Amino acid sequence: MNHFLWLDQVQPSHHCIVGEQALSLSKLMQRGFPVAGGVITAIAFEQFRTAIDWLDPLLTDFSQSTLHLESDAKQLQAIARQLRDRIAATPLRADWLPHTWQTPALLLRPQVLHSGASANDWLAPQICWAEPDAIAVALKRVWSEVFRAKSLLFWQRMRSGSPSESHLPLAEIQLAVLVQPISAAIASGRLRLSETEKLLQGQPGLDGISGLTDTILANLLQGSSASPHHLQLNSHDRSPDCLVRTTATAQPILQPSQIQQLMQLAQAIAAEMHSGIEFEWLLTDRFWLTQVRSLSGEVGLPQPSLASDPVWVRGLAASSGQAIGTAWVLNDETIPADLPADAIVIAKRLAIASFHRFSIQGFAIEQGSMTSHSAILARELGIPAIVGAIDATRQIKTGDRVCLDGDRGLLYPVAIDRQLTGKSMTVKPSAPIRAIALSPPHLSPTQPKLMVNMSQAATLETIQSVPIAGIGLLRADLLLLDLLQAPATVSTSIQIKDRIRPFAAALHPRPVFYRSIDRSLQVSGRPLLGLHGTSSYALETSWFQRELLALRQLQQEGYDNLHLLLPFVRTVEEFEYCRSQVEQAGLMQPSFQLWIMAEVPSVLFLLPDYVKAGVQGIAIGSNDLTQLLLGIDRDEPQFAHHTAMHPAVLQAMQQLIQTAQRLNISCSICGQAASQPELIALLVQWGISAISVEPQAIETTAQAIAAHCASRMPIDRKFDFRDFH
Template identity: 35%
Template sequence: MDKLYWLDQIKLQDRAKVGDKAFYLSRIMQRGYPVVPGFVVGAEVLQEFLETLNSSESLVADLPHSSLHLDVANWRQLQQVAGRLRQEIITATVPSPWVGKILTAAREWESNYLILRPTVMVSNSTQAVGNISGLLESVFCLCNEEAIALGLKRAWSQLFRARSLLYWQRLGTNLQQVNLAVLVQPIRNAIASGLFNANTSGWEIAATWGLEVAIANGEVLPDVYYIQPETGKLIEQQLGSKILAYRVDNTAAKDDLQSLPQSELALDNTCLVAYLLEETQQKQYALPENFLQQVIVLGNQLVNELGKKFYIKWTISQESVTPKLYLTQVSAPQSAIPHLQIIKGLGAARGRVTATAYVITANSSSKPEQLPQEVILVARTIKPDWLPLLQKIVGIITEQGGLTSHAAILARELGIPAVVSATDVTALIQSGDRLLVDGDRGEVSRMKEHIASEGIPQKWSARENSQLNHSHSSLPSLSPNSNSWQPIAPLSDLTRPQTVIATQLLLNLSQTSLIEQLQDLPVDGVGLLRSELMTLTILDGKHPNSWLADGRQAELLERWTEQIMQFARGFAPRPVLYRSLDWRSHELPSFPNVVQPSPKSVLGERGIFSYLVNPAVFELELAALAAVQKAGYSNIQLLLPFVRSVEEFSLCRQKVEQAGLTQVPQFQLWIMAEVPSVLFLLPEYVKAGVAGISIGTNDLTQLLLGVDREQEQLARRFNELHPAVMGAIAQLIQMSKDAGIPCAICGQAPALYPEIIDRLVQWGITAISVEPEAVERTYQAIARAEQRLILEAARRQIKGG
């Protein structure tokens, strides 16, 4: 026995070794459903065991290479052969290393009892096998070597029962086609157990007290609940006839059970005990109301996984502290079971979508001319200049890049489910494959054609989230006449009650196409307008330098101005913090006439240094901002990226003044706090005219920790939660408070790691800016954090009084 197959690690290629029951259960478990943990003793182990029995006198000497040439019409012969086969198996010895390996694994659960569930796959079968639960029954045993060895043999021997041999022969299936494995799971006493049967006509839930054995043996008439599938509402419930129940108890003796109807399984296992229910308990429904609702919710979720027709077994485990609901078995028509190949990556943008793959092979680095609509784009990496193409697609998968890569950022803003860092995905997937992209779990699943038709592209839309669809006029906003952030009227027009928050909630945006959808969100403005992504939609695939060289400066200025003005108009009077261009030129190879840095350069000519080297494009940006101001919009502020020194900032400020932007009293000039030198120079920046800072956690993290954000293996381990990064953020917030300027945060950290919002609020962050998809959960996280601070302050005041 080479290995055990753990449910949470079983792969598609393991299916024949673990059997269908364990395989389907593993698929569901790996998708996050509550499944009792377990591992599988593979089908190859039974073959090895039978080979140890082979001798000239053994009936199993011909197995599994024959079907024993039985005349199944001759019942006497069938019974004799089956009895002798089973006797040979039961009296044989299971190698002690096998039993030791199973016992060691089982002890991880700290359970005294195990259940061994036969799980079968029939290979090369042209005929449906059907339900074989009556042929192969679960075996209960104690968690010790002797009991495990006997339990294994009892599970295996069921393949050679008379009725089993009869079934396989009449089905036309040779025994060598039957792969029998054993699923081993811990078993704990249950409050209640039962079945959930879903079909097109309705849902039925059956429940009884204790373990599921009473229903399987037909010894009780369970309680039945009839559920309306469309609404999940209880239509009718019928109290069953439940006289006895089962539990596990290794202290019980058989003599204690003589007055009760016992199954063969109970008589053979002293750990499984049947007991009479109290009369009051017999008259009660076994499934508590709160767990009834949990079963209904679970069934509703499984409809999305398995279709409208399936069958599950569930149990409410009697845990030491809190009872929990678990799945113990999942059955469905094979057409409904997701026969998937799951490829793991990083979930970069939330949501799930099913569609056809369009693969750009790994050896292709050029931008595709066009993409089909409503496809899932699979590529080695996605460069910023691909943005116009992404408007047509419904999902993104990349081999490279981390959670702060351009592909991830673009996907989150556009509301496209995305998985990044999926190793070798361009080789594993072909164009035309039907895929399920799960951005929540970071999984890509290749699906059968008939399963995939249910997928609906999940584009993010504020208007589909009624809890967020309300006027912004009642929200906190940045006072246009002050450098301070002030809350105004309370939240009175929400569709459901919300808590007033004092911390500003802002949006990270770049696409004008989203303004109409997002302008009514409960946000205080745009905290990060990414100009480099915004302009890609107007540059027609050319670098701004090309426009200037061709004498088309006026045309480009008009386009640029109109783009910025749409944001100013859409969110007025709320502020829009426009971040000037922050391209890394090596990311844009399709733009001609641009001096390329070393291909190994991580940073390139980042930020305002490039403005000083090539001022023409920056001056064009400033002219566009001045034109927006002249059109009457005073809510546009300027955010300078990647500032390395006070001298650089001062030179840029001179250009800002020359453009006339500072003549508007409401105008503010901010800087990104992402280069670690800001930690030492912030007071000097404030003296030089910085009105506020916005912490860019993506670059601050990679520069503090020496981690390229595109190197996913490093980025997984060294992220924004590192104490050095959190310490730097805390220091920047405190320094801003000391200097009397606002401090926002616009990197991905609050959205990727919402647990840090508590600390940000406690430290005194002024504003948090996130992608649209993270608005609701960030709003709620801010509200909770502020409430905790208020409560703590009140408690301190009471104690002090």
Template identity: 35%
Template sequence: MTILYWLDQITPEQQAIVGQKAFSLSQIKRAGYPVVSGFVIPSSTLEEFLFDLHYDFANLNVDDYQALQIFASESRQQILRLTFPEEFLSDILAATSQLCTTSVALRPSLCVSNSLFGDWNQFLSTQFCPCNPSALSLGIKQTWAELFRAKTLFLAQKHQIKPKDLGLGIIVQSSYQAIASGITQISPSSLNIQATWGDELALHQGEVLGDFYRVNRSNGQLETAELGHKIIAYRLKSSRDGLERQLLDEEAQKNYALTNVELHKLIELSFTLVAEYSNLDSFHWTLTESELSTFYLTNLKPYLTYYDKGLILKGLGASPGEAIAPAQIITTHSQNQPQILGGEILVLNSITLEWLPHLKQAAGIILEKGGLTSHGAIVARELGIPAIVGAKQATHLIKTGEFIKIDGETGEVHPAFPRDIQSQVDVKTFLPTYPLGTQLLVNISQKETLVQISGLPIDGVGLLRSELFFGELLQTRPLLTWLRQYKSELQAKLLALLEPVSRVFSPKPVFYRSLNWYALELESYLEPLQRETKIRQEFFSLELQTLLNLRKQLNYNINLLLPFVRSVEEFQDYYQQVKQIGLLHQESFQIWIMAEIPSVIFMLPEYVAAGVQGISIGTNDLSQFLLGINRDKSYIPPELTVKHPAIKKAIKQLIESAKQNNIPCSICGQLPVDYPEIIPDLIRWGIQSISVEPRALEKTYWAIARAEQSILLEMARKMK
């Protein structure tokens, strides 16, 4: 007898065989939320049928596009030729008869053993079929065959995953004709709703620009309602299986997919859901044709997981992701510091320079102090490890060796057990469907990050930080000793940092930010030398010579970004050194400054006249200086966040001033990541590039894409 799992009866222990999507839907269904009834064909069923298939995945060269396509096609054909035992089909038919429906939706639900490959369910298509033996048999095999698409195989081999290790459950649900469907995305300040006619396949494939609504989370008010560009819709066929692509008539194109009453119901559902599941990033929904016109939930992100709900403490989520590992308490003033083996969750009062290198081996970090834009939080986000800041008394509430689970999204720490441990590496892989007009750049501080981002559609490196790199060096010997006795070795180490980054991105631009002598994390090492002009000039010359070598000898497109420039005269001193060393004679070389000191807002024309060729708006420090806040503090009054109108006005003025002075303008920092709703404004004002940390690349890509499409649509309507 075939073992099936009904959605309203799935237990936490069954998550591994039904898949993440199925488990999440089962949990919210049991909590009373609207989910269509159904059951799950577990991954063990697929494993039984795949056992006799023959394919040589290990020797497949996925970089050979033709060979990959042939392999994918042959593998899918093997699955489609499978013959199901009569007992299996009769069990499936018996279960579908309990759904009291004539057709079903077959939704793939990946059963992942780790989070290395993110959410691949987005690459797997839902099948629709009538409830008869031949159609169900074909539909199930087609769903399984989705695992062997070329794009899935490509990603699997790049991450050294065998297809059989993915595991795939199938959610079988009654299918209803969809009036409308869409996605609700959740940001700290708003609910952002996309809606289209019929099934959401049109949105998923980029064939329509959905209606867009923005709802203020603080007061529930609808702030924005933009009519989309909806020409087609996918609906169930009346007499045959599957979805049918239909052209919409002119009236449907001119109307919103949701009525005011329906929109109000969806907003109510959204607020209720977010209140109970605070870590939700987004959820998918369908409005069905029924007497009550019900909104059904079809997917959640991130997926819900099971764990002991005992809460140890709660801080601020500073770097998303989850980790289960033993804790390692580190007290800053202890004489005998513990040996860090790697894979622990580090618990500290605050991040000091000597502990930054250990983050590379950590499963996660918990800090009693620090803010969302503190250096420890920034490095954690770049490394892709979960981090919590502002976790008061963490070093007292948690014991070394205790297994804990941290959630870098919600800021919660829970007890855990060794059996719960999973690989926690999280590499975001996304496949864009069209190019962007606004450049998407990445912020990094170490060459190890290149593994995560190589091959992604990035236009270059907007910010290559040097503080972490130099911090590690200064722990071994003072800067003055490096310059006087080990200067050539120092330059070789800097070259070893810059060369791999420049090579991977060549011929795309890389902007190296020279050492910030006022960086808080380097203060104890550099403060005695801050007034030593000759030493600073000598060190800056070493940085410039390294850039020159990379450009002259290897022809890499590496450029200079100056931090913390406080006056035009200070820039002129830097400019003279750059000129003397010969970098200005290098073709396409650019010298930019960070626009993080408020005086740049008012003095940009003078900076341009002095030789500045571009600016990068550093929102983290700019907001700190404009509002008089300390970004290392875990508590910042809500009225003094980067959403303050003064910040927005300053950014707008900088972008417009850059346009007037004919220089490029980029923006980096947490503002466009934490508040993506500002991205349409940035593009309208004339921003040319947005630079974010690796974990935010996918989120920012889609935010830019939607903003650009909306702006183009606005322009098209005005031209009519």
């Protein structure tokens, strides 16, 4: 696989493998700003790490286990040295890197993703010649920075929060690498522009690039003494005349016209990002941007500071958007009725059954992952959320004013008198799905159809102008949340029918795959292997029969685009029982299709038998398939690094797709992993029929499908799945 992306190829869906900096630079580049280079994704680092022959038994299972560090400094240094020696000695397959570069040299910058991102300030970058061997050596040196003794201590403390604990989950460290061209540099430096500050710093050559000099530019305060090469622009004086040279003989690094160019560039970037900004610049034949960051994220949204805000809760950014409000810490999993209007819920976990009752600004929970049902529902409701927020219920108290940042996975207190005076305290919701011009859904016979996962009718309006091929997953559990809190009655089928009809009408004649109820999702603290899916239908038939009646009545109204998707099917006998119920309900019309979710591993061995019994298609549920194959609970944050890109899961998905092809039935995928660019490339290669994603991922998934279909290669029968883990 190609683990290198040019910055103009980076899409928002790549965020989890390239990091915030590459994504920011890519956005600016695509808007015409002077940015160049690319990024080596975090998957390359993970692939290389798992390929290392560690020799020492202590480190054999290093990439998939927790390394225990003792307090002995010499032992720590010895471990660090051994780790780095093995990295240096391991050959690097870098045939996925470009063979030619339009520059003599390259700058490689480490970019730690997720909760370790603050390490980017001190992990050393590397400069190398733009030649394959030199790049390989430099790249391994960048990766080795992660395993210096000081780095190992940092990861330990990031994870535990206490020096007394010594559990180091090295397999969770994700590292991308920015690759930027370096030529004869006249000067380099940093520029900071905000409402109250205007600061320009520079040095000859490359010395102004952070990490390449001992001078810490960010700590140079206004009014302090500067080194001979620093240029400082007064906050209130906007003329070039305020440049101060520390000696009468020093030559100016930048001419007034160049300073003016930089300031104009800064103002344009600030306008684009809607905030104050700070960026690093490089001057060759023109100015280039090498790093950029927003100083305030969003206008009116206070930014946290470790120094000023002692409580700092980090988690996984599960649903985008930001909110400022009143913390409400729950003692159990149920959202209460007496919440303030601006409530931000803090809990160990949330029962999704209580979501329908009350409106909340957002939530942070200690349990959960990107694929947990609370995270899925938050994304569709458009409220910010973070999951895996360790100790959030202990560090935050009910009544605290807090800021929840669902884009960066942060929760921190806000001092009203210091940061919120005169500022709005409303939610900045997740970005709406904008109308996009995609290729027609049936561009070619071999191109997978693009479909969407849904459960909330309010979201229908956002996809009206998007040429998707249909709804690949209509989640009954979330669609009928409130109805499921009471026993089924005579009127229940009418209520279900009224909930489904808007989706069938909005998409007609495009297909809508309705996944029937899994009542176990409504049960708090359910066991992973409890009474799930179709196994419950024979024990308690009332809900399933009412669902079938609602579907039949909609068929009779003319909605012949509705199909049934059975959840969590364990055995052929379970399917045969459900099929008999479907036949008795009169649903088996020529236009109707009966599918099953392919999420219980037994389907890998029973698919031919399922097809003989009447299965007409399968939808791979990558979320449950992953946790069942790997024996994990997706609601436990410590397992969040186990994803559908695990080699066992990849092999299972390939087997399902190719078996479906052989049996002449359709195969789709509708889990969270379906929108990952690296997985899309494989799905296209294997010949999947359809890819169904959340509404926010439609645009980037469409672009990824088109790109991979355009360059589709024959399937490599010798493909090594370990390349992805």
